[in-house]
Amino acid sequence: MAEQTYNKVTLPELRRMWWIWIFFNLSAFSMERMQSMAFVYMMAPILRKYYGKDPEGMKDALKRHMVFFNTEPQTGVIANGVATALEEQKANGAEIDDDAINAVKAGIMGPMAGIGDAMIPGTLIPILLGIGIGISAGNGSPIGPIFYAVSYLVIILLLSYWLFTFGYRYGMETMAELAAGAFHRVTTSLSVLGLVVAGAIGSSLVALTTPIAYYQTVAGKSTLAMSVQQNLNNIYPTMLGLFLTLFLWNGMRRRGWTINRALGMLFLILGIGNLLLYMIGYYANIPLLVCPANTSCIRIF
Amino acid sequence: MTVIQAALLALFCYLGALTTPWILGTSGGWYVISRPLVAGLLTGLVLGDVKTGVLIGIAVQTVVIGLITPGGAVPIDLSFMCYLGIPFAMISGLSPAASVAFAVGFGILGTAAWQLLSVGNAAWAHLGDRYAEEGNLDGIIRINYLAQIGTFILRGVLTFLVLYFGQSVAVNIVAFVQTSLPWLFQFLGVLGGALPAIGIAILLVQITSSTRMLMWFILGWSLVAYFKINLVAAAVFGAIIAIVYYLYFSRFDLEQEAKEA
Numbered sequence: 001m002a003e004q005t006y007n008k009v010t011l012p013e014l015r016r017m018w019w020i021w022i023f024f025n026l027s028a029f030s031m032e033r034m035q036s037m038a039f040v041y042m043m044a045p046i047l048r049k050y051y052g053k054d055p056e057g058m059k060d061a062l063k064r065h066m067v068f069f070n071t072e073p074q075t076g077v078i079a080n081g082v083a084t085a086l087e088e089q090k091a092n093g094a095e096i097d098d099d100a101i102n103a104v105k106a107g108i109m110g111p112m113a114g115i116g117d118a119m120i121p122g123t124l125i126p127i128l129l130g131i132g133i134g135i136s137a138g139n140g141s142p143i144g145p146i147f148y149a150v151s152y153l154v155i156i157l158l159l160s161y162w163l164f165t166f167g168y169r170y171g172m173e174t175m176a177e178l179a180a181g182a183f184h185r186v187t188t189s190l191s192v193l194g195l196v197v198a199g200a201i202g203s204s205l206v207a208l209t210t211p212i213a214y215y216q217t218v219a220g221k222s223t224l225a226m227s228v229q230q231n232l233n234n235i236y237p238t239m240l241g242l243f244l245t246l247f248l249w250n251g252m253r254r255r256g257w258t259i260n261r262a263l264g265m266l267f268l269i270l271g272i273g274n275l276l277l278y279m280i281g282y283y284a285n286i287p288l289l290v291c292p293a294n295t296s297c298i299r300i301f
Numbered sequence: 302m303t304v305i306q307a308a309l310l311a312l313f314c315y316l317g318a319l320t321t322p323w324i325l326g327t328s329g330g331w332y333v334i335s336r337p338l339v340a341g342l343l344t345g346l347v348l349g350d351v352k353t354g355v356l357i358g359i360a361v362q363t364v365v366i367g368l369i370t371p372g373g374a375v376p377i378d379l380s381f382m383c384y385l386g387i388p389f390a391m392i393s394g395l396s397p398a399a400s401v402a403f404a405v406g407f408g409i410l411g412t413a414a415w416q417l418l419s420v421g422n423a424a425w426a427h428l429g430d431r432y433a434e435e436g437n438l439d440g441i442i443r444i445n446y447l448a449q450i451g452t453f454i455l456r457g458v459l460t461f462l463v464l465y466f467g468q469s470v471a472v473n474i475v476a477f478v479q480t481s482l483p484w485l486f487q488f489l490g491v492l493g494g495a496l497p498a499i500g501i502a503i504l505l506v507q508i509t510s511s512t513r514m515l516m517w518f519i520l521g522w523s524l525v526a527y528f529k530i531n532l533v534a535a536a537v538f539g540a541i542i543a544i545v546y547y548l549y550f551s552r553f554d555l556e557q558e559a560k561e562a
Contacts, residue, residue: 026331027322028429028448030422037429037448040441047438059436066433066441073327121369122504123536125332129366130532132338133359140352144359145342149333156328184555189547192517193539195509199521200535202501205366207494237526242519244495248502253509259376262499263409270492 009088009168013045018164020044021080022157025073034070042080043087050091061087064098071109072116074160079108081167089171108167115187118194120156126201128152206241244269302348302392302468309347311461313340314384318456319370320418321449331379337361337404340383348391357387360397361404368500376499378411380456385411385463392468393475403475405496414455422448511558517542 021042028037040047043065051058071079083105090096128148136144209229216225232239244266251257251265302310316324317334324330333339341358345351365377386404395403425448432440478485509515524530524538546554 021326022328023322023326024445025326026320027326027452028422028425028445029320029419030424030426031419032423033426033429037426037441037444040429040433040438041445044438044442055436058438059434062433062436062438062441066429117369118504121332125336126366127532127536129336129338129362133362134531136338136355137359140355142342142345142351142355145336145339145355148336149339152333153325153329156332157325160328185547185551188555189543189551191509191514192546193536193543195505195514195517196521196524196539196542197532197536198501198504199518199523200525200530200532200539201366202497202518203522203525204532205363205497206501208491208498236523238522239526241495241498242522242526245498245501245505246515248498249505252502252506259499259503260412262502263376266495266499267492270488270495 006092007050007088009046009049009084013049014084014165014168016045017042017080017084018077018161021073021077021164022160033066033068035073036066036069039069039080039083040065043084046084046087046091050087060098064101067102069105069109071113072120074120074156075116075163076109076112077160078112078163078167079105081164081169082108082171085168085171111187115190118191118198123194123197124155125152126197128155202241202245203238206238206245208238208241208244210240302388302464304465306347307461307465307468310344310384310388310464311457313343313347314380314460315453315457317383318380318452319375319415320422320452321456322445335379335383337365337379337383337387340387344384344387344391348388350391353391354387357390357395357397357400360401361387364401364405364494364496365408365500366497369504375412375415376503377405377408377496378415379408381411381414381460382408384460388464389468389471389475393472395475399479402492405492414459418451418455421451 021038024038024041025035026038029035040062043061047058047061051061065083071077083101086096086101086104090101128151131151132144132148134144135141135147210232211229213227213229214225216223236242248257248262248266252259252262257265313334315321317330317340319327319331319335321330324334334343337358338355339358341354341356341361342351343354344358345354348354361382365379365382368377368379370376382404386407387400389407390400390403393403425444429441429444432438432444505515505518509518520542521535521539524535530538
């Protein structure tokens with residue numbers, strides 16, 4: 001830093017960093033560090049520029065950015081933008097210590113992971129997939145998948161690039177905004193949208209019904225007299241699916257179930273409710289379980 | 302399935318894996334090539350029956366439409382679901398509905414591959430730490446490429462071997478299960494129907510900052526349950542509600558939350 005002019009990150013450098021991130025954000029993913037290796041790679045253009053002739057500065061910078069980093073990579077890129085701005089200010093002589101840069105990264109990556117996951121795979125992708133499925137359902141036309149691929153890439157790449165440059169431009173102010181609560185208001189409102197859509201997706205896709213029904217012999221033929229599912233439908237259709245979802249949610253939130261544990265519970269519940277009964281019914285041919293023709297009986301599967 | 306067909310499908314499996322950078326990273330790979338809807342089209346193109354491919358893709362897609370991978374936790378592995386499940390379902394001549402259970406099975410098996418990779422890759426992180434101590438930027442950049450070895454072996458090589466040498470086994474197993482173990486088939490179908498509940502529950506854990514936010518979720522659920530509106534309509538209502546919430550309620554709600562905390 002011989003000359004005292006402010007050495008800014010140029011636009012081509014910014015674009016290069018964003019492209020590196022888009023391609024490599026998960027390429028060296030591990031449970032231990034998640035995206036930190038990709039973060040260093042993304043920083044490479046400006047690290048070379050600022051610390052290319054300063055081995056000690058380079059070591060510090062590498063250690064600074066090798067810490068755990070994880071966010072929703074396409075939208076959490078806002079944290080990368082902010083970190084770039086801070087790195088630029090630091091290299092130009094501002095008093096910013098390593099902890100401050102990492103605190104900002106950690107402060108943004110967490111909320112953005114939640115918001116990003118809710119907004120992108122949780123909201124945008126299901127909506128686009130829904131339209132794509134609508135186009136191709138029944139006729140098997142290739143237009144649906146093509147529509148999805150093109151529309152998703154256009155939207156996500158423009159959004160991601162905009163968020164990155166937004167983070168870079170507003171740098172510290174973004175953090176101030178985060179603290180002021182205005183950002184929190186926006187994200188809470190967005191999660192209202194996410195929740196409504198999540199509910200809609202759940203309602204249309206979680207398919208859990210009960211086959212329990214009572215059959216009566218009418219004129220020598222076994223006919224449906226009372227179906228539990230039909231009665232449930234009169235009260236609240238898809239009720240069982242909602243209960244199952246809330247049960248799993250409660251387990252994960254309150255009891256800290258992992259996804260595998262939740263999968264296991266789902267397996268267990270359905271297993272007891274379905275597999276066991278069906279097996280017994282199928283192999284032992286118990287009348288209660290397998291409804292014989294032309295009799296009154298209760299079907300439970 | 303010829304060698305070339307199996308190799309092409311394995312290539313798609315690798316390119317669409319969560320950790321493969323080459324096709325616009327996660328955006329073009331995981332979120333496009335590894336969506337069952339798109340995988341159905343690609344598999345159909347390779348195997349020469351686009352219509353069946355897309356229809357199976359749609360059936361499988363509906364099970365995992367709300368799937369997200371928070372913090373690298375993959376509840377069901379889309380790579381194997383797409384590029385082992387769909388091709389095997391196609392060559393076994395399964396109906397789209399029966400394909401779902403079949404593909405879900407591969408998806409569950411595939412999570413083991415993902416666990417192996419995400420734990421094994423920690424070795425690269427340790428090497429990265431050493432390079433950082435030395436100030437070796439090029440070394441860390443190189444790791445981003447070298448870490449592809451694991452992904453390529455698991456998603457490319459393994460997929461090819463299973464596809465090419467496992468095809469007759471898969472066809473026989475499907476035939477056996479269909480005729481001899483119908484209860485297993487039925488169970489997988491029920492499991493396939495209930496599986497989206499896990500994806501939705503994960504989504505809920507992520508978005509709900511407080512339990513009272515749950516009301517919005519139940520609102521969305523009820524809108525569809527009672528009025529049978531489609532997802533786009535639900536998104537429009539959700540957007541209107543979110544704007545109203547932002548303008549009139551969010552400030553109060555956050556103050557209230559801060560007071561309770």
